[in-house]
Amino acid sequence: MKALTANELRKNYIDFFVSKGHRQISGASLIPENDPTVLFTTAGMHPLVPYILGAEHPAGKMLTDYQKCIRTGDIDAVGDPHHLTCFEMLGNWSLGAYFKKEAINYSYEFLTQVLGLDPNKLSVTVFAGDADVPRDDIAADTWRSLGIPDERIYFLPREDNWWGPAGETGPCGPDSEMFIDTGRPACGPDCRPGCSCGKYFEIWNDVFMGYRKDENGNFVEMERKCIDTGMGIERTVAILQGKKSVYETEVFQPIIHGIEGLTGKKYGENEESDTSIRIIADHIRTSVFILGDQKGMAPSNVGQGYILRRLIRRAIRHGKKLGIENAFLSELAKIVVDLYGKPYPEIAERTAFIYDELEKEEAKFSDTLVKGEKEFQKMLPNLMKGSSREISGRLAFKLYDTYGFPIEITRDLAAENGFTVDEKGFQAAFEKHQEVSRAGAEQQFKGGLADHSDATTALHTATHLLHKALCVVLGGYVKQLGSNITAERLRFDFNHPCPVTKEELKKVEDLVNDAISKDLPVKCETMTLDEAREKGAFAQFDAKYGEDVKVYSIGDFSMEVCGGPHVEHTGTMGHFRIVKEQSSSAGVRRIKAVLEK
Numbered sequence: 001m002k003a004l005t006a007n008e009l010r011k012n013y014i015d016f017f018v019s020k021g022h023r024q025i026s027g028a029s030l031i032p033e034n035d036p037t038v039l040f041t042t043a044g045m046h047p048l049v050p051y052i053l054g055a056e057h058p059a060g061k062m063l064t065d066y067q068k069c070i071r072t073g074d075i076d077a078v079g080d081p082h083h084l085t086c087f088e089m090l091g092n093w094s095l096g097a098y099f100k101k102e103a104i105n106y107s108y109e110f111l112t113q114v115l116g117l118d119p120n121k122l123s124v125t126v127f128a129g130d131a132d133v134p135r136d137d138i139a140a141d142t143w144r145s146l147g148i149p150d151e152r153i154y155f156l157p158r159e160d161n162w163w164g165p166a167g168e169t170g171p172c173g174p175d176s177e178m179f180i181d182t183g184r185p186a187c188g189p190d191c192r193p194g195c196s197c198g199k200y201f202e203i204w205n206d207v208f209m210g211y212r213k214d215e216n217g218n219f220v221e222m223e224r225k226c227i228d229t230g231m232g233i234e235r236t237v238a239i240l241q242g243k244k245s246v247y248e249t250e251v252f253q254p255i256i257h258g259i260e261g262l263t264g265k266k267y268g269e270n271e272e273s274d275t276s277i278r279i280i281a282d283h284i285r286t287s288v289f290i291l292g293d294q295k296g297m298a299p300s301n302v303g304q305g306y307i308l309r310r311l312i313r314r315a316i317r318h319g320k321k322l323g324i325e326n327a328f329l330s331e332l333a334k335i336v337v338d339l340y341g342k343p344y345p346e347i348a349e350r351t352a353f354i355y356d357e358l359e360k361e362e363a364k365f366s367d368t369l370v371k372g373e374k375e376f377q378k379m380l381p382n383l384m385k386g387s388s389r390e391i392s393g394r395l396a397f398k399l400y401d402t403y404g405f406p407i408e409i410t411r412d413l414a415a416e417n418g419f420t421v422d423e424k425g426f427q428a429a430f431e432k433h434q435e436v437s438r439a440g441a442e443q444q445f446k447g448g449l450a451d452h453s454d455a456t457t458a459l460h461t462a463t464h465l466l467h468k469a470l471c472v473v474l475g476g477y478v479k480q481l482g483s484n485i486t487a488e489r490l491r492f493d494f495n496h497p498c499p500v501t502k503e504e505l506k507k508v509e510d511l512v513n514d515a516i517s518k519d520l521p522v523k524c525e526t527m528t529l530d531e532a533r534e535k536g537a538f539a540q541f542d543a544k545y546g547e548d549v550k551v552y553s554i555g556d557f558s559m560e561v562c563g564g565p566h567v568e569h570t571g572t573m574g575h576f577r578i579v580k581e582q583s584s585s586a587g588v589r590r591i592k593a594v595l596e597k
Helices: 006-019 046-052 100-114 137-145 233-240 253-263 271-291 303-321 329-340 345-349 351-385 393-403 407-416 423-445 454-474 502-517 529-534
Strands: 062-070 086-095 122-127 153-156 170-181 200-213 219-232 480-485 490-495 522-528 548-554 558-561 575-585 588-596
Touching: 006 062, 006 086, 006 100, 006 233, 046 062, 046 086, 046 219, 062 271, 086 100, 086 233, 086 271, 100 137, 100 170, 100 200, 100 219, 122 137, 137 153, 137 170, 170 219, 200 233, 219 233, 253 271, 253 329, 271 303, 271 329, 271 351, 303 329, 303 351, 303 407, 329 345, 329 351, 345 351, 351 393, 351 407, 393 407, 393 423, 407 423, 454 480, 454 490, 454 502, 454 548, 454 558, 454 575, 454 588, 502 575, 522 529, 529 548, 529 558
Parallel strands: 122 153
Antiparallel strands: 062 086, 086 219, 122 170, 170 200, 200 219, 480 490, 490 588, 522 548, 548 558, 575 588
C-alpha cells in the first residue's frame, strides 16, 4: 500500500483514467448552477446531472475530475475525529460508453496496482435485490472473476447499496462499494462492511445508473446506462497513510500546527481542546473554499452566506474557548490558501476577498457578543426577582437564535451571577428548530435534480436574457453570482453597488421581452473556453486550458457558456416579469422573476 499525499492521490487518479481514454474536466463551482434543491455542490456527480439525464457533454462520454464538495447536515457533528463539512471527491463517469464490468475492472486495477492495496484485504458490497429491481449478479460475478471470494462479497439491501434518484424522479441504480479491512477485530458475528465499529473502511463507490424512477414510482430500465463513481480524497489518504483520522494527515496538520501556535495547546493531549482544534481546522478550510470559490460570496443571513457565517462564528467561538482573544482566522486562512491554491487556482486569485471578509466577520461577531451580553444584563433583574436560579432553555435559545449568542457564553454569564442553565431545555428547543429547518429543506429537495421540465427550461433560458439585459442597462461589469430556479420562478444574483431603480428594472424587462417576442433561435456550439471568450461569450466558470465547453447563443442578443437546458427558440417562453429586486449581501443584488403565459 502506497502512503500517498492528497496531491499525489489526486494526480495518480486523474492520470490513470486519462490513460484509459477518459477526458479530464474541470471541477464545478461549490454553488450549484440553477439547482433549487441544495445549497452547495454535494458530490462529484452533482454538476453532471444534465449529462446523466441525456445531454451530450462537450468533452465526450468518458470523463474524470476532482471536485470540491460541501455537505451541511453534519456541521454540529464536526469536532469528532471523522466528520467534515468540506471534502474533495475524485470521480470517473461513463455517459453510455461502458457499464458495470468495465467500471469494476477499472476500480480493482486502480486500487490494487496504482494504490498497491492488498487484494486479500478488499471486501465489496452489491445490491441484494427487491420487489422492484433484481439482485445484481453481474456486479458480483465481475468481482468473483477478479479473485474476490464469495465470503468477501456481501449482498446488501436498498438502504445500503442503492443510489437515487436525487429527487422524486430521475436516474438511479444499484451500487457496489469497496472496503478495506483495517485489521481491527469484528464487533460481533453480524459485523460486515458498513458496520460502524471501524473494522471496514469504505474507500470507493461505483454507482450503476441503469434505471429511471418515473412519476408512478416504477423503476424503468434505461437504454443509455451511466456510471458514476466517487472516492473521497481525505478518507482515502488517511487509510493509505495508516492514520486513524483525516486530521492526522497533511491535509489538516499544517492548519492544526497554526492553531497550536496561536493557542499554546498541543493537539492530541486533551480531548476537549482537540475537539475545538478540529472544529476550527475544518471550518476555516470550508470557509476559505466558499469565499475562494469562482462564485464565492460573503457571509450573510440567508442561503449559502448563512452557512458560511455559521461556520466562521463557530470557529471564532472555539478559538475563544482555547484562549484566543484577537482576530485569527485570516492568519489560518493563509495556510489553507497555500495548501489549495494550486489545485484550485480560483482560491489563490481571491485571497484579498477571503482575508477581508474573514476579518470583517470576526469584527461583526465581536459586536454580536457585546450585544448579547447587553441583552443578558437586561434580562438579569427579572431573573433575580424569581425564586428559581435556573435560566430556562427557551430563554437561552432565544439568546442564541435571535442574537447569535453561544450557549457556552450564556452558561458562563449565568454562573457569574449565581445561575445555571437548563441545557436540556436549550437542546430540545435547538432540536425543534433543526426539525423545522430540515423539514423545509426536505420540502425544497422534492423538486429533484432531475427537474428539467418545460417551465424550468424556459426560466433557465430567461436567466441568460436577464444577464445580458442587466449588462446593457447597468454596465458590462455585471456578472452572475448565482441563480436558483424552480418551476415557478427564477432567482438571479449579480454584482451591483446599489438598488436597481424602477426605471432601470423596466428597461431590463423590456429588453428581455423584446428578445422573447422576436422568437430568437437558441443555438448550441462546442468550442474551447478561450474560443468562447474571444467570441465575447459570458463565462461563469474557469475551465482548464483547451477544455471544450458548450456555448449557447440566443440570436444575436446573448452568448453564454452553459450546460443547459434551454428552449429551442424564445417565442415559446411567455412574458417576462420582475417580481422583486433586493439586496442579497454587501455589493450583491438579487432579482426574482417569472414567466407568464
